[in-house]
Amino acid sequence: MGLPLIMGVFFNEILFGFIYLSFVGFVLKGCDGSVLLNSTANNQAEKDGPPNISLHAFYVIDHAKKALEAVCPGTVSCADIVALAARDAVHLSGGPTWVVPKGRKDGRISRASETRQLAAPTSNISQLQQSFSQRGLSMEDLVALSGGHTLGFAHCSSFQNRIHNFATTQDVDPSMHKSFAASLRSVCPMHNKVRSAGANLDSTPTTFDNRYYKLLLDGKSIFTSDQALLTNPTTNTLVKKFADSREEFEKAFVESMIKMSSITGGQEVRLNCRFVN
Numbered sequence: 001m002g003l004p005l006i007m008g009v010f011f012n013e014i015l016f017g018f019i020y021l022s023f024v025g026f027v028l029k030g031c032d033g034s035v036l037l038n039s040t041a042n043n044q045a046e047k048d049g050p051p052n053i054s055l056h057a058f059y060v061i062d063h064a065k066k067a068l069e070a071v072c073p074g075t076v077s078c079a080d081i082v083a084l085a086a087r088d089a090v091h092l093s094g095g096p097t098w099v100v101p102k103g104r105k106d107g108r109i110s111r112a113s114e115t116r117q118l119a120a121p122t123s124n125i126s127q128l129q130q131s132f133s134q135r136g137l138s139m140e141d142l143v144a145l146s147g148g149h150t151l152g153f154a155h156c157s158s159f160q161n162r163i164h165n166f167a168t169t170q171d172v173d174p175s176m177h178k179s180f181a182a183s184l185r186s187v188c189p190m191h192n193k194v195r196s197a198g199a200n201l202d203s204t205p206t207t208f209d210n211r212y213y214k215l216l217l218d219g220k221s222i223f224t225s226d227q228a229l230l231t232n233p234t235t236n237t238l239v240k241k242f243a244d245s246r247e248e249f250e251k252a253f254v255e256s257m258i259k260m261s262s263i264t265g266g267q268e269v270r271l272n273c274r275f276v277n
């Protein structure tokens with residue numbers, strides 16, 4: 001499947017959702033499309049787990065699946081569709097493209113409780129390192145893949161910890177640029193009532209570039225987990241390398257995306273991405 005199938009059906013914020021989806025779909029079982037399964041009467045699925053409440057536009061994957069089933073029944077897994085959609089979303093935003101290894105199988109199990117294995121936006125560097133190494137991913141993969149935050153948007157609740165009641169003596173995370181923190185506090189007040197409120201993950205949120213790393217070095221990253229990349233000598237050096245060279249970032253990002261999406265573990269090619277066969 002190439003660009004044309006996907007291009008007709010999704011744009012902008014929907015687009016970035018797929019890159020994020022390719023990451024949050026990556027619980028310990030691997031990239032097996034388990035994040036696409038619906039909850040049932042007896043089981044709360046991953047997509048309804050606390051970190052995944054902002055996932056949306058599953059219907060786009062449904063459209064792609066329907067088109068594929070019409071021409072090649074039972075052949076392309078939902079897990080492969082997510083990996084391809086993430087690749088195309090990056091490329092359509094001005095980033096690199098790559099050949100996605102295919103042949104993943106879809107899993108039959110999806111549990112909301114397993115989303116606790118995912119790294120949290122409040123994670124520190126050792127938690128991030130542990131979460132990635134459990135999946136066979138290195139510190140370089142961590143820094144390169146965090147560059148996915150060159151695109152998209154975060155809700156206030158995801159970075160609330162940095163801008164209100166950060167510590168007993170400091171309301172705001174002191175590692176944040178002062179006026180940047182002030183602007184986040186103005187859109188996300190302490191008792192925010194606007195569920196859709198939040199901030200873009202970088203200042204060029206629709207362009208896949210290395211701006212994320214430059215902003216990170218300037219104290220203008222959104223999550224604790226972004227800022228954490230500066231607190232370890234290895235990851236700090238990599239942040240500087242990627243801030244200096246978009247080419248180096250893109251090369252590392254592609255390698256790490258292929259690595260991340262090659263960790264698989266399913267059993268079947270689902271006929272409908274929302275339900276097991």
Ligand code: HEM
Binds near residue numbers: 019123145152
């Ligand atoms: C390192 C660990 C990571 C953490 C803790 C993390 C956390 C988050 C959180 C909390 C959000 C915002 C959710 C919301 O408030 O709506 C988000 C958004 C996003 N993340 Fe990550 N993420 C991580 C890694 C990644 C990776 C590896 C990628 C892709 C390669 C990625 C791509 C994205 C994108 C594109 C968005 C924006 C989604 C949209 O606009 O709909 N993230 N991330």
